[in-house]
Amino acid sequence: MENESTGIDRRLLVQSAGAVAGLLALSPRGAAAAATPAPGKGWEWEPMRWVQICATEDDPGRYDPDFWMGLLKRTSTQGVCLSAGGVTAFYPTKVPFHARSPYLGKSDMFGDLTKACKKMGIRVLGRVDPHAMRADALEAHPEWVARGADGAPKKHPTAPDLFLTCPNGGITFDWMPKILKEIASTYPVDGIFGNRWAGSAGICYCGVCKSEFKAASGFDVPLSLANPQAPEVKAYNVWVDEKRYAQLKLWGDVVTGVNPNAFFTPGTWGRLDPVRLRSTIRAVFSDRQGRNGQDPAWLNGRSAKEAYCTMQDRPVSGIFAVGETSTPYRFEDSCQSSAELATYIHDGLAHGFRPWMTKFKAEVFDKRWVPVVEQAYTWHAKHENYFRHTGNLARVAMVQSDQTGTYYVPPATQAAGNREVVPEAAQPRAGNGDYVRGFYQGLVESRIPFNLADERQLEPDYIGRYQVLVLPNVAALSDKQCAQLRDYVEKGGAIVATHETSLYDEWGKPRANFALSELFGCDYAGKTDQRVQNSYLTVHGPHPLTTGFDDAPRIMAGTKLVHVRPHGAVSAPLTLVPSYPDLPMERVFTNVRQTDTPMVFLRNVGKGRVVYFPFDLDRCFWETSNQDHLALLRNAVRWAAGTDQPMMVKGPGMVDVSYWRQKDSVTAHLVNLTNPMAMKGYMREILPMGPYSVSLELPAGRTVKAVRLLEAGIPANTRNEAGRLLVDVPRITVHEVIAVDLA
Numbered sequence: 060m061e062n063e064s065t066g067i068d069r070r071l072l073v074q075s076a077g078a079v080a081g082l083l084a085l086s087p088r089g090a091a092a093a094a095t096p097a098p099g100k101g102w103e104w105e106p107m108r109w110v111q112i113c114a115t116e117d118d119p120g121r122y123d124p125d126f127w128m129g130l131l132k133r134t135s136t137q138g139v140c141l142s143a144g145g146v147t148a149f150y151p152t153k154v155p156f157h158a159r160s161p162y163l164g165k166s167d168m169f170g171d172l173t174k175a176c177k178k179m180g181i182r183v184l185g186r187v188d189p190h191a192m193r194a195d196a197l198e199a200h201p202e203w204v205a206r207g208a209d210g211a212p213k214k215h216p217t218a219p220d221l222f223l224t225c226p227n228g229g230i231t232f233d234w235m236p237k238i239l240k241e242i243a244s245t246y247p248v249d250g251i252f253g254n255r256w257a258g259s260a261g262i263c264y265c266g267v268c269k270s271e272f273k274a275a276s277g278f279d280v281p282l283s284l285a286n287p288q289a290p291e292v293k294a295y296n297v298w299v300d301e302k303r304y305a306q307l308k309l310w311g312d313v314v315t316g317v318n319p320n321a322f323f324t325p326g327t328w329g330r331l332d333p334v335r336l337r338s339t340i341r342a343v344f345s346d347r348q349g350r351n352g353q354d355p356a357w358l359n360g361r362s363a364k365e366a367y368c369t370m371q372d373r374p375v376s377g378i379f380a381v382g383e384t385s386t387p388y389r390f391e392d393s394c395q396s397s398a399e400l401a402t403y404i405h406d407g408l409a410h411g412f413r414p415w416m417t418k419f420k421a422e423v424f425d426k427r428w429v430p431v432v433e434q435a436y437t438w439h440a441k442h443e444n445y446f447r448h449t450g451n452l453a454r455v456a457m458v459q460s461d462q463t464g465t466y467y468v469p470p471a472t473q474a475a476g477n478r479e480v481v482p483e484a485a486q487p488r489a490g491n492g493d494y495v496r497g498f499y500q501g502l503v504e505s506r507i508p509f510n511l512a513d514e515r516q517l518e519p520d521y522i523g524r525y526q527v528l529v530l531p532n533v534a535a536l537s538d539k540q541c542a543q544l545r546d547y548v549e550k551g552g553a554i555v556a557t558h559e560t561s562l563y564d565e566w567g568k569p570r571a572n573f574a575l576s577e578l579f580g581c582d583y584a585g586k587t588d589q590r591v592q593n594s595y596l597t598v599h600g601p602h603p604l605t606t607g608f609d610d611a612p613r614i615m616a617g618t619k620l621v622h623v624r625p626h627g628a629v630s631a632p633l634t635l636v637p638s639y640p641d642l643p644m645e646r647v648f649t650n651v652r653q654t655d656t657p658m659v660f661l662r663n664v665g666k667g668r669v670v671y672f673p674f675d676l677d678r679c680f681w682e683t684s685n686q687d688h689l690a691l692l693r694n695a696v697r698w699a700a701g702t703d704q705p706m707m708v709k710g711p712g713m714v715d716v717s718y719w720r721q722k723d724s725v726t727a728h729l730v731n732l733t734n735p736m737a738m739k740g741y742m743r744e745i746l747p748m749g750p751y752s753v754s755l756e757l758p759a760g761r762t763v764k765a766v767r768l769l770e771a772g773i774p775a776n777t778r779n780e781a782g783r784l785l786v787d788v789p790r791i792t793v794h795e796v797i798a799v800d801l802a
């Protein structure tokens with residue numbers, strides 16, 4: 060149990076917080092790999108368009124290099140990612156157990172493509188994937204494989220001759236570095252991209268994992284991560300995260316050690332801390348290749364916002380697949396519909412992604428994706444300067460909380476009375492995902508430009524530029540984070556919070572009261588109803604918060620209710636009508652027609668403003684799409700902001716908006732997400748929408764030289780009104796950009 064060499068007091072280890080603190084003390088806080096170049100200086104700033112050719116073992120000899128070179132040229136592609144090694148080597152490797160593709164023969168597919176691309180002036184990332192290994196490697200290095208709780212090697216789920224690797228031992232810290240070094244020193248690559256770089260074995264019970272985790276934490280490797288409140292689960296999460304930081308540092312050092320201008324970059328980063336990530340990685344290529352029919356139409360825009368939030372103003376690229384990779388069945392050799400593909404690409408572009416197309420298998424069967432990609436890329440290339448952003452102009456940000464996502468587990472839903480079985484959608488799940496999705500949808504539908512703000516970056520440097528921070532049931536917040544939010548409000552910022560925001564600490568431990576109770580103007584009364592049916596809000600309008608439903612005496616409440624005690628007398632524009640029977644029809648009435656229980660707290664605090672809803676407004680909106688809830692979310696953000704948004708849009712349909720600054724221009728983006736199934740279905744057809752009127756606030760001290768519509772390809776009709784620029788957009792097909800050149 061004790062491990063003297065770690066210097067950790069065992070008594071601390073039996074408490075989760077102590078174990079975690081011990082773990083944090085164990086590993087060196089990733090000192091920056093190589094010196095990161097100054098903003099705008101490294102080569103990663105150059106490529107605006109990427110293509111990834113993902114090879115299969117039988118591609119050598121079968122694929123058509125001319126097809127690819129032609130595509131790269133026509134699309135003005137400036138960066139490529141080519142399959143190099145890991146599971147299979149596509150070059151004549153000398154590293155033991157690094158199996159060459161059996162179809163490679165004496166050829167060098169990776170080397171040939173790399174040289175051809177470099178000749179065209181294209182930057183090259185070599186792709187590696189360490190998640191699987193072969194039987195000969197297992198025999199020689201039984202310590203490399205991932206093992207189940209029974210100690211047996213984990214077989215690859217789909218390739219019967221392969222095994223899954225353990226990401227915490229020799230594969231990561233000994234074998235892969237040799238491959239990275241070989242690739243970087245043999246070929247003129249600009250960097251290495253890690254696919255499934257953290258493996259995909261789930262919990263591993265190999266000797267390395269068991270002994271190292273025990274030494275670090277005192278615990279056995281947990282059998283399940285289902286209960287995030289278990290001390291061993293918290294410790295395990297911290298331990299594997301520390302392994303990832305160590306891996307990023309090592310792999311970065313290996314690549315940079317060969318070539319100081321090259322770097323390693325991972326395709327995913329999960330809950331890793333953005334501040335620490337930025338110390339070892341220079342650019343991200345975010346790997347969310349497509350959406351399934353249950354994902355909202357704005358998914359790629361959200362991925363771009365997440366990447367931007369992680370990397371701040373550094374380059375972010377978004378990977379999209381032309382194949383049907385996002386269904387659970389992965390029909391890799393079939394391609395997505397043009398409408399779906401175009402919309403997905405453009406929603407990413409609008410939110411700051413540089414596009415990165417990925418094609419599984421270099422041999423191409425179905426080429427219907429080609430014109431869609433060519434059209435998007437040539438248009439992007441033509442207007443490239445309008446996509447070289449120097450900043451985002453949104454004044455609203457949604458706080459993104461990985462600790463809430465990991466450690467907040469709301470109590471089990473209890474059906475009140477004798478109600479039927481609680482539907483699965485209403486069952487508790489860890490995290491605040493549906494609250495986030497609901498508020499996100501509300502902001503998109505309201506055409507409010509917004510970014511994401513990470514809970515680990517709440518210093519004024521990061522959030523000071525925002526007028527409003529939205530907290531969609533951000534339940535798990537540390538004392539420090541709450542102090543930062545209080546400070547933000549005192550200095551003039553505004554927050555809009557819902558449900559159990561701040562009622563738990565960063566490890567998901569319940570607090571007796573909201574840590575933000577001073578801001579909310581109420582205390583927690585010790586009870587949250589998890590299943591409330593047929594409850595309403597009495598509307599006391601007109602009020603800025605009730606705009607849009609002032610003519611209704613009563614609107615829907617939520618389905619979860621936080622009991623609170625106001626700090627003083629409150630005159631709220633919305634009060635509770637408590638739940639009453641919804642069956643039989645003869646009993647659907649209440650004698651309690653009105654109460655003075657406030658259902659929203661609106662306050663001026665310091666120089667700032669606070670809106671708090673003690674119920675699941677955002678989550679309920681995600682589930683029911685109620686129009687009054689949409690109005691309420693929108694009104695709350697507007698009241699909190701106190702002033703107009705920098706970009707405002709009038710017109711029909713659903714458009715996802717963003718507003719960016721470049722050196723000598725600003726660009727206002729409108730992506731047409733109008734679809735008969737916009738919330739959850741695939742795009743089947745592009746339905747052009749319009750007309751729109753867009754009102755823009757312009758940077759101070761600059762005058763307008765020209766205004767163009769980049770999709771329509773025409774100058775825009777504009778006029779000035781009350782110091783803002785009004786722009787007519789007659790019609791949007793997929794993605795219109797209002798490009799305003801500044802003198």
Ligand SMILES: [Zn+2]
Binds near residue numbers: 206226227265267269
């Ligand atoms: Zn292991």
